[in-house]
Amino acid sequence: MKGLPSLSSLALRTDRQVRARALLIARIAIALYIVELALNLARPHVLPDEPTLSIFYKMPAELSKMPGFSGAYSQLLSMPEAVFWTVLVGIGAAVLLQVLGAVLRPNERRSALLTWLTLGCLFLPFGLISAMVVVGFFPTALACLPSTAFVLLLLYGGVRFGRVPGAALLTAFGWGALIVFGFGRACSGLAFGTVNGYLGKTSGTDITAMLKNTNEMINLVVVHLGILDALAIGAGVALLLLLFRYRVTDTVTGLTLGAAVGLGYSFVESILFIQIYGSLGSALGSSGGFEYWIRQSIGLLGGQVAFGALLGAGFVLAAKSRRRVLVTGLSLLAAGGGSVGAETLSGWISARLASHVTSGGALDTLVVSPFLWLLPQLPFIGLAVALLVVGLRERAPLLRDALDAEAAAGVAITPVELTVLASPAQRFGALASTWRWYGRSSARALHRLQSAQLDLASWHVHKDPDGDPAVTSQGDELRARVMRLKNVVPAVTS
Known part of the structure; x- marks a missing residue:
């Protein structure tokens, strides 16, 4: 894990x-x-x-x-x-x-x-x-x-x-x-x-x-x-x-x-x-x-x-x-x-x-x-x-709304990535294509990036309950993690 x-x-x-x-x-x-x-x-x-x-x-x-x-x-x-x-x-x-x-x-x-x-x-x-x-x-x-x-x-x-x-x-x-x-x-x-x-x-x-x-x-x-x-x-x-x-x-x-x-x-x-x-x-x-x-x-x-x-x-x-x-x-x-x-x-x-x-x-x-x-x-x-x-x-509309919210807030999730992340079939297709053209290590890096982006989207669903500072700061941590992972797979995310 x-x-x-x-x-x-x-x-x-x-x-x-x-x-x-x-x-x-x-x-x-x-x-x-x-x-x-x-x-x-x-x-x-x-x-x-x-x-x-x-x-x-x-x-x-x-x-x-x-x-x-x-x-x-x-x-x-x-x-x-x-x-x-x-x-x-x-x-x-x-x-x-x-x-x-x-x-x-x-x-x-x-x-x-x-x-x-x-x-x-x-x-x-x-x-x-x-x-x-x-x-x-x-x-x-x-x-x-x-x-x-x-x-x-x-x-x-x-x-x-x-x-x-x-x-x-x-x-x-x-x-x-x-x-x-x-x-x-x-x-x-x-x-x-x-x-x-x-x-x-x-x-x-x-x-x-x-x-x-x-x-x-x-x-x-x-x-x-x-x-x-x-x-x-x-x-x-x-x-x-x-x-x-x-x-x-x-x-x-x-x-x-x-x-x-x-x-x-x-x-x-x-x-x-x-x-x-x-x-x-x-x-x-x-x-x-x-x-x-x-x-x-x-x-x-x-x-x-x-x-x-x-x-x-x-x-x-x-x-x-x-x-x-x-x-x-x-x-x-x-x-x-x-x-x-x-x-x-x-x-x-x-x-x-x-x-x-x-x-x-x-x-x-x-x-x-x-x-x-x-x-x-x-x-x-x-x-x-x-x-x-x-x-x-029932999670499908929640995922779409969370991705839209993050895409509007910054660059951690771009409009192109949003379309792929919203569909499990397209996420799998992107991983398979990356493995084929860039190799196993790039596919693993993309998988980690997608997982981090989905964790960030999940944060939008749970954020700001009673203004808890621990939950609020979690969004910044997850967003920074996504940006670090993007530097590992520039060819795929560009």
Whole structure:
């Protein structure tokens, strides 16, 4: 992502209103976690020596010695004790920071610092769960990195006018990888023990009842995790839209940010599931290679990437709608409900067709299983694509007006360049012709120039909100950058 504007030119909004909303989101998240903790403490105990909190339960020695059970499988819904205590310490530190701020009444700059330190204390401990997965299974993480990086670059470079800043995109990815995955696993690990306590108490020693309750418990935890993930993704998108408020153009911006958050989550989840099926494939009827094919190849743009994109686009639509609560609720329902429904329906359909298709064969691996996994998601993926197409079409008049404004203001964009920049087809044609007649290096220089001019045009769309000096100075920086790049490709721009 070379050539990004400096962080100071991103017009990062950190005023009191934004900090207050960020703290509100953090408090709601911690309140949900404390509720999960309280419910787990109050659960019925099924085993005679069961610990006070289910996350302190030790795996039986027989299982811990089996390959796979002591590694990835044990981390599926677990919360390591060290992380649990770190979360509690972080909550305590956050409370002390807020009390310190209330007593000292610091100035604006120090108040902002206290707010971000508080948010770090509350959220970052959950990210340790994700960090343990990535570091613990580092070779698998490296295998997932190229495909993930490809999608991240696609999100950044796929839309050149009004594109999301690289810093915002990386922040969104980090939120999904660290906070969404870690927070969801921490809460669902507690929920797993809570549900098991209530259902296990009713089944007693009846094997049939135990199997039925186990199936119900898994279904409930899947629903629980889907809802929590949707809320955590939505919280991240909301924070990013507030922080980068001056770079939000339309639904495409929200869609891109939401997809980046979902991509971060999918990255860590893929590592874990690839490792699980790689260790226990013979028992689970799959393999690590098949999981890689599904999650990091054929279905890379599905799953949480698609649902996150819908959530992000929905939040931007809600901000522009008179019925904000309704649109926000429908967005969360589509993301959370779609995720749970897709996970459940794909398994149900696969079980019904198991007798008609040879499991593990070439047809099943390459066609049937990927299709069954994607089938329940297709309506949501289609809706995300439709929102993208409509959003890009709505940008055309915005781009033309912004180019006209800059062409009238100076020489950074000339009338001839305006005609080319306004049309994606003509921009591509200009690059192809330059490559043919002047070579690859000149084509790359022209691409950088066009990107800088489109960034300058984007500034006209976002400029002068409440007279913010950071946003105003950004235009001068972008204009100077365009003029420097014009000196590199004089033969093309003349």
